[in-house]
Amino acid sequence: MSITKHINDWIDERFKLSRLKEFLAKKSVPINKHSVWYYFGGVSLFLFIIQVLTGIMLLLYYKTGEDASYESVQFIMSKVSFGWLIRSIHSWSANIMILAIFIHMFSVYFTKSYRKPRELTWLTGFVLLILSITFGFSGYLLPWNELAFFATKVGTDIVGSVPGIGKYLLIIIRGGEEVTGSTLSRFFGLHAAILPGIYVVILGIHLFFVQLQGMSEPSEIVKLSLEKRKSMPFFPNFMLRDILLWLVILNILAILAVFFPMELGQKANAFASAPRGIKPEWYFLFMFQTLKYIPAKVLILEGEFFGVLMFGLAGLLWMLVPFWDVKTKKGYRYRLVNTVGLTVLLFIIIMTIISHFFS
């Protein structure tokens, strides 16, 4: 008996691995014209793993503090061997991860994969999106440069516009009344400890649901007889395709990091004017552009609060789509859901383009 077989039997006797093997052998992925979208959840997962690994590596040299953060990132970029590569991959991967999550979300939305019995998978996915954006926002401040400083001032000031509790929330988020080294400490704790902990738990639940229920199939295919529904074994057929795509993405990341390394910019200075052409990360651009169009007062509400309220309500409706999509049960098409989805998608794309190219 070989050693591997021996070890295998030893573990199997105690943990019944044969059941897991049986599950993996049976696990399959449906093949249909929408199959390409099945890859984007995996891509988001892969990019998250890259984030964790490069994030841990950055922790070896990164320091927090008004007098240390900018300098330590500068040190990573210029002195540490391949420091520029690790940091550039970390921030490129963050951006592409948000993009992959958006593609994943819209594909699930338009193929109506959130319908019964997958409502909770959609909900946990939405929570992961919010957490990912919070990851992005908190990580953006950590190099303590001019752009990050003003982006954080604006972003947190918007929270402060909520009537009543806004002032307290602002102080809790900033660690004081202004954006200072205290804010940096809080954002660092959030970015490197609190968020990863929560994220891993929710991601675990999200993936567990997917394993329990399998991949969703479009309603017109579910109606077909079992013989006509095609599928592919997950292990190894689909997994190898997954891994191939992940390798392609890793190469794209490396190319981006080498030819378009992330800049560090000027160090934050609380006594300098906001620089010309200041803009937030691309995934905030549509909200940023919308805020520019909202007047100072809407009815009795302050403009910013009105904007926050509208985006909050829209987000809530979006999160709850499995519950107001009333045609879920019958598996019909539902024009309203498609119209809402297209409107949201077009709004985001148009506002982002206007903000990026025309202002």
Next chain:
Amino acid sequence: MDIANSEGKTRRDFLNSIIGIGLFGWLLTIIYPLLKYIVPPKMREPEVKTIAVGKVDDFKPLSGTIFKFGNKPGILIRRADGEFKAFSAVCTHLDCTVQFDEKIKLIWCACHNGKYDLNGNNVSGPPPKPLTEYQVVLKNKEIFVQKET
């Protein structure tokens, strides 16, 4: 066996509610210090009332300069007629720091394109109110900015 009183309440119901209230109180004693902990303590900073910004000749007409006023930025404007004006440089919209724009000859905020005239009044864009104005005092060709008391 539970013995009920005239209202149908048993001794167990009574004990359950006592335990429930106790548990709630116990939770509060845990949550309260945690909530208090995340609110940062108020730091008392000496309040700056007056500050010297520079000599009159250091500033050409139609210009704006950011200066430190305590822990906040201020902006000193010299108008075309040579008169000085000083404001808080904190944009009333979303807390960015404004600047003097030489092209449009207005006070301008780069974050959301808010504009103020040289009297600090919000004239265009999202700012909801004028910039807070400070007093400018000239003494022997030296410029002092002070907060109204």
